[in-house]
Every structure is written in C-alpha cells, then in structure tokens.
Amino acid sequence: NGIKVQVNAPVEEEKIIAALSGNETPDVLVLSGSDNVGTWQREKLIAPLDDIIASSKIDLSDFYPAPLGLCKYGGKFYSLPWGTDTYALFWNKDLFEDAKLDPEKPPLTIEELTSFADKLTIVEGGTVKQVGFIPDFSWSHTDLYLKMFGSSPLNADRTKITLNTPEMIDCLKWQQQFYTKYGADNVLKFTSALGDYMSPDQGFYAGKIAMMVDGEWQPGPNFIQKLKPELNYGVAPFPYPAAHPERKNTNMVGGTMVVIPAGAKDKAASGKLLAWMMSPDIVAEEMAFNYNLPTSKKAAQDSRFHENKKFEVFLNLMGDPNASTWPVTAINAELNTELGAVEEQVLHAGADPAPLLKAAEEKLQPELDKTLGTS
Structure with missing residues (x-):
C-alpha cells in the first residue's frame, strides 16, 4: 500500500518485554505462540483488539x-493467529514391513499404537537398537494425549486447575x-545418541524410531524433503x-500470534498493518513459504496447500470439529513449567504421577x- 514497514526479527523475549514497557513500543508484535498473551493482558502490556478488528474490517468468519x-481472553480478543501448527502421527513404512506390519495401515487406536510400538522395538543384549514410539520425542505432546484421554488442564471457564x-x-x-x-535409562541412553532435530540422523529420519508425533512442516522442503528425501x-x-471413537481426529492447534502493544502510538496505523497481515493473499504467501497452516479459510484454497497430500492431513485436522487448543490463562508459563517437571519425573524417573499432580x-x-x- 506504499507504506514502509520496518521489521526487526528475531528479537529476544527480554527485549520484547522491555519494549512493551518502554516509550518506543512496536506497532505490531508477532509472537511464536500464545503462552504470554494472558500474562501480558493482565499486565496491560497489550491492547484489546475488538474495536481495531471492527474498524479495520478484519473478517473473523474467515478464520478457522x-x-x-x-x-480470546476475558471475553475480548487480545491476539489474532497468523498461520498455525498442528500435529499428527508419522510412521516409517519400511520398519513396519520389517516388523511384518502392513506398511499402508498406521494404528487407528491408542491400543493399536501401543501394540505396534512393541513389535517395532528391538533390544539386543540389553541395548535398545530401535524404538517403536517415544511419546515425548522430540518434545512433550501431553496436550494432545490429554485431550485424547478426555481432559484438559483447566475447567471450562478456566477458573480451576484440573491436573x-x-x-x-x-x-x-x-x-x-x-x-x-x-528401562528408562536404556531408552534415555538411546535417545541421547540420536542426531539433532534438523539433521539426517534425527531419530525418525535415521530409521531408529518407527513412529513419531510431529508437525505439518516436516513433509516440506526444509525438513524431510531436504534432509531425508528417500524416507518411505x-x-x-x-x-x-x-x-472413544468420537475422539477421532482430535488434534491440538497452536502457533504464531499477532498482538498490538498497549503503548503503540498510532492504533489506527497498527490496525491497518494487522488487517493487511490477516488478508487471505498475505496469509497464503507467508504460510506457503514457511510450510505452515493458513489460518484463513480463503487462503487455504490456494493450490499450493494441496500439492502435498501429507500436508493436507494437517490442513484437514486443523479444520476438524475435534481440533482444540491449550487453554490461555495468565499463568500459562507457570502451568507449563510445573507440568514439564511432573512429566520429567514420571516418564524418565518412573515416579507415581498422582502425588506430583x-x-x-x-x-x-x-x-x-x-x-x-478471587484469592
């Protein structure tokens, strides 16, 4: 539109907080996720967007x-999604065939996944050589599993912790x-020897882990296509x-968020930039380039999102009625830290989860x- 925009990226979180609290706040801020939104809303560091959305004519019905x-937090919008992520099951067809499993039939139920994982695990002389499934590879997916088990970390109105x-x-x-x-020590020793996430020796790429949970970017040009193109x-x-077959296609959605700082000097200009970023054409361009999911329904019609059938699995999941999100609160950072500590003790040290929870x-x-x- 002929308006010059200065982009500063990447920016460390400490500098973001300092900028939000200072006199030279950015007009628009792009976040990697929603974890800080509730906290910053509580501290009045970000602006409510409802009036800006209306005046900028941003079509909320176009969002998934x-x-x-x-x-939404406290009944108002404090952010908008700019592309997003979700997760699905990846399986190695060659390892399935080696284990005499049908390589074209992934597990449909959690019970099948558990059974398949046993058949796909190889231990020789007490040493783990291959693992069927590691639930927290490459990071925690408890949000997805908990939803599959039928619960959430908070009650419906987000007033009670339900761990x-x-x-x-x-x-x-x-x-x-x-x-x-x-043996937890044996599995941890096995995972410690795996390659980095973005290397050909990553556990799933290298044929060491038969099934994994990961995101829509994996089938794209910067990951499997680049690092292990021959992977079957x-x-x-x-x-x-x-x-609970009614939980089929349950998935957890979360990704990039855009907020407007409370101290932004020209909210109208911020609104224009926000509206431009949320327009279907821009969403399509940005997400096709990054190989992320478009949050605009109109953008999702772009043919680039339908060229890769594996990517379409994620696109369909995001639009499924069973797509869900981790609840946003003012204590998300604390919640994630506590839950992460519990997971570490339960999964890696064999602790009883009940007293820790x-x-x-x-x-x-x-x-x-x-x-x-309310305290």
Whole structure:
C-alpha cells in the first residue's frame, strides 16, 4: 500500500518485554505462540483488539475456529493467529514391513499404537537398537494425549486447575510405559545418541524410531524433503482410544500470534498493518513459504496447500470439529513449567504421577486465583 514497514526479527523475549514497557513500543508484535498473551493482558502490556478488528474490517468468519479460539481472553480478543501448527502421527513404512506390519495401515487406536510400538522395538543384549514410539520425542505432546484421554488442564471457564484427574494420571502412565518397559535409562541412553532435530540422523529420519508425533512442516522442503528425501513414510491423525471413537481426529492447534502493544502510538496505523497481515493473499504467501497452516479459510484454497497430500492431513485436522487448543490463562508459563517437571519425573524417573499432580495443582491454583481476583 506504499507504506514502509520496518521489521526487526528475531528479537529476544527480554527485549520484547522491555519494549512493551518502554516509550518506543512496536506497532505490531508477532509472537511464536500464545503462552504470554494472558500474562501480558493482565499486565496491560497489550491492547484489546475488538474495536481495531471492527474498524479495520478484519473478517473473523474467515478464520478457522480452532486457532481463533486461542485469541480470546476475558471475553475480548487480545491476539489474532497468523498461520498455525498442528500435529499428527508419522510412521516409517519400511520398519513396519520389517516388523511384518502392513506398511499402508498406521494404528487407528491408542491400543493399536501401543501394540505396534512393541513389535517395532528391538533390544539386543540389553541395548535398545530401535524404538517403536517415544511419546515425548522430540518434545512433550501431553496436550494432545490429554485431550485424547478426555481432559484438559483447566475447567471450562478456566477458573480451576484440573491436573490431578484420573484422565491426566492415565495419560501420564500411558506415556510412562514406553520408558519403563525397556528401562528408562536404556531408552534415555538411546535417545541421547540420536542426531539433532534438523539433521539426517534425527531419530525418525535415521530409521531408529518407527513412529513419531510431529508437525505439518516436516513433509516440506526444509525438513524431510531436504534432509531425508528417500524416507518411505506416511502421515495420519493421531490414534484415538478404542472406547472413544468420537475422539477421532482430535488434534491440538497452536502457533504464531499477532498482538498490538498497549503503548503503540498510532492504533489506527497498527490496525491497518494487522488487517493487511490477516488478508487471505498475505496469509497464503507467508504460510506457503514457511510450510505452515493458513489460518484463513480463503487462503487455504490456494493450490499450493494441496500439492502435498501429507500436508493436507494437517490442513484437514486443523479444520476438524475435534481440533482444540491449550487453554490461555495468565499463568500459562507457570502451568507449563510445573507440568514439564511432573512429566520429567514420571516418564524418565518412573515416579507415581498422582502425588506430583496433586502438589502441582495445589501450587498453581492460588496463583490462578490471584490473577482472577478471587484469592
């Protein structure tokens, strides 16, 4: 539109917070995720967007519901999604064939996945040589598994921490078994020898891990196509519990968010930039380039998002009624830290999850109450 925009990227979080609190705030801020949105809203560092959305004529009906669901806090919009991510199951077809499993049929249920993982694991002389599935490879996916088990870390109105539940306990124990069956130390020794995430020796690329959970960028030009183009693999929705077929296609959506700092000097100009960024053409260009999911329904019609059938698996998941999100609160950072510590002890040290979850819940609830003004 003939307007010059200065882009500063990447920027460390400490500098972002300093900028939000200072006199020279950016007009628009692009975040890698939603974790800080609730906290910054509480601290009045970011502006509510409802009036800006209306005056800038941003069409909210063009957004997919799941990523847009991350953007409301306290009944108002404080962010908008600019592309997003979700996760699915990848399986190595050659390793399936070696284990006498049908290489064209991934597990449909969690129970099948557990059974397949046993058949795909190879231990020789007490040393793990190949693993069927590692639940936290390359990072935690407890948000997805917990949703599959039928629960969430908070209640529906986000006023109560709900970590110490039968569903969360079952979720963590299900993950724990993939370590305890073969000895947690043995599995951790195995994973420590794997290559870096963006190298041909990454566990799944190297044929050391038969199944993994990962995102839509993997089938793209910067990952498998570049690092292991000969890999014979498939992508499918993560398996659901056999007793709950209604949870088929459950997936967790989350990714880039755009906010406007409360101290932005010209909110109208910020709104124009935001509207331009959210326009279907720009969303299509940016997400096709990055190999991420377009949050605009109109952008998703672009043929570039339909050339790769494996990518389409993720696109369909994002638009599925069972697409969901991790709840946004003012204590997301604290919640993620506590849950991460519990996961570490349960999965890697064989701890009982119940007392750890109880302690985490008792620690976090007063912090949440304080942010809600109910303490």
